[in-house]
Amino acid sequence: MSEAAVASASSTRRPRLSFIDLSGTSRALLRGAVVVAVLVAVWYAAAIYARATGNASLTLKLPYPHDVLLDLFNKWSIYARASWETGSRAVIGFVIGTGVGLLLGIVMIQSRWIESAIVPYVLASQMIPLIALVPILRAILRDPDVVRFYICAYVTFFIVTIAVVRGLKNSAPVAVEMMGSLNASRWQTMRFLRFPAAVPYIFSGLRVAAPLSLIGALLVDFIGANSGLGYLLVASLTLGANAASTTLWSALVVTLVLGLVFTRFVAYLERRVSFWQPAYRAGATA
């Protein structure tokens, strides 16, 4: 019975489904705080140095962090709206792309011919910067919102499709045999084995796709949208006043924070949905 005792000792540590893993989270928060503090300190040092050189244009280009913070505070509604314009479109496109990618992936593995016809193209798409399509889509679709949806969905869907195909085909052969011994139908094998086993693959695809879809939305802003974070970044360059360079820095900070929130959320979802992955296991004896 010592075997059971070993397991029951470890079983007091239940699988942690909750995001709030206190020790881990507090350590990550502390680390984040240190990083931010270091960055701010470097920023201050550079800004003070710029002013010490007496170079006026350099001083203009490099505002103090507190100037940027003040700017963010005063004009928060502008930044909030721009974040919403870019962020929400990126997320919606991302979700659409994920859905289409899942469907296409599932369709593809049903037939060897369909799969071998499409796989080379999906693989090649990983080697091509798909966002180069943005200017062309912009000319075809006109509406920048629609372009954002399209490009984010497009970038995501290629990555998700390849992840789904890889995941669905990578079930252990012995597990497939086991389902065979239960005389499970094709659909049951898909539902009980192949699809759950593919979830980690899908998430590792999503982790790559999330920042790319945000970059896609930003690029739409850069070239010819009249709104959004990317527009703020570029517009402040063209206007080029003192206040504008502060805007540039503020927009950059907001963009990076938005990116961090988006990708952290995907990581959080992954932890929730595929908690059983080896990387997330709590209390595993092996």
Added chain:
Amino acid sequence: MSWAHARRLASPQVVAPLLLGVLVIGAWQAGVFHSAFNLKPYTVPYPSAILAAIEDDGDHLLKHVAISLPAAVIGYLTGAGLGFLVATALVRFAPRLMTQVLPVISATNSLPIVALAPVVGLFVGYGLPVKVIVVAFMTTPVMVVYTVRGLMSVESEARELMASIESTPGQVYRFVQVPTAMPFIFTALKSMVVLALIGVIVTEAMRGFEGLGFVIADAMSGFDAALAWLALVTIAVMGIVSYLIVGLVERLVVPWDAASRAAG
């Protein structure tokens, strides 16, 4: 031999993608997509028009390739070198610091780093340097993360073996850690290819007056769709060829890994 060879050529793996490609391009040329989605030839030209553009704009395009490609390559190599050095420094000299720093570096991987482009451009202008810096910023974290993972993935038995023959840390690094890390490094090098191109194109499309990213944006706004599409195809070819070159180098440098992957 020729029979087996012919059979392999006739397998779905070869025939199906070719068939699909011919079908899509044929339908495109026949105007199927144009009538189905109400596309205009001045935004989506026919394949024949894109081909024709090689003759008209080929030289023009090559000039811009000569602007974009070096920026991508220099940025890529900078990112690779810097990433490798940082990873080595962390693993060999600051393993404690590494456990704290690595999560931060891998988090920057998931940020839209191209947003730095306008800020960097503010200081260095919109020539070659801004693109190199942006690409290096985008690629370095990938290299660091994979290289560290590779250097750390040495089995403890191998470490103990090296210890038993009184080898120095430098020898362990050279004879065990670096070879072990090679497959990881090449995985990073492969995923960095597309990042380098993205960095260059986004920077060029955003601002500046030269390079492929600029050509696409400019040609589209001037309704020279054929040129824009030709630039797009060029970028695609650049991406695929670079990827294949990295794969080829991998085969030469780490033949054992390529073989094991082919077998598995």
Added chain:
Amino acid sequence: MTQTKPAHTFDPNAPVEARHHHEPVSERAEHPVAISVEGVTKVFKTSNEVKTVALQDVSFSIRVGEFVSLIGPSGCGKSTLLRLVSGLVEPTAGEISVNGLQPAEARRRRQFGIVFQSPVLFDWRTVEQNVNLPLQVIHENGSKAAARVDELLGLVGLSEFRKHYPWQLSGGMQQRVAIARALTYAPPFLLMDEPFGALDMITRDRMAGELLRIWSSTPGTTVLFITHSIPEAILLSDRVVVLSARPGRVLRTVNIDLPRPRNERVRESAEFYAYENELRRVLQAEHADKVEPQPTEQPEL
């Protein structure tokens, strides 16, 4: 789509009938043949024109309620034989019949519970969800299914761990979950492919005892057990079929006439020793046959 009802469904309320396993082997020899393998050959085509003969002209039969082990060196096609019997693989030549059915047909009627060397548990399902999987496949749910899962978890002694995930259990416990899952349909045949091969020796011995206990409480179950451990085969089996190295052929079939119920103590008996020596000699002789002729081909200088 309506699922065809499998011919053999479990009935948790069925009376526990006569305990076949406690009869002497000689009496069980009167039982009807359940699995017959006749002249089976299996050739794998690995790649272009390269063929591997995994099994050659293999014949044996298993009677209802018997526990039969297949032993042999690794790569002798033991696992292939199990996959042939369960209809996961088709033979190149020869006949296999399972209760008078083709193996694939028997599998369709859910006559087999299979336990593999690895437990093949789904990491995203708890222990009870893993055991419940076969019931989900036949759209059996509700209190009847829950009762069955309860009963099976009790049988393998894992009732307390029902809410755990497989990766929270030790290797031996994981394999017990796999056994419970294989027994879910109360199948007439239990096929085990080196089920304890990945466990350490101490756990392995205990699991053999567990298996005997589980088998004696599921009367009428016929077991085909694959192993490369001679003592394990003797401890568990009514009969041991010894296979040669590739291509696998039947070298000898040994009846194990030890009294049941058996336990660890039986290992200490003289009879056990004799069986062990006999089986070892058969396997070694085969090895000698293959190795010794070689020097004779080269004349001594």
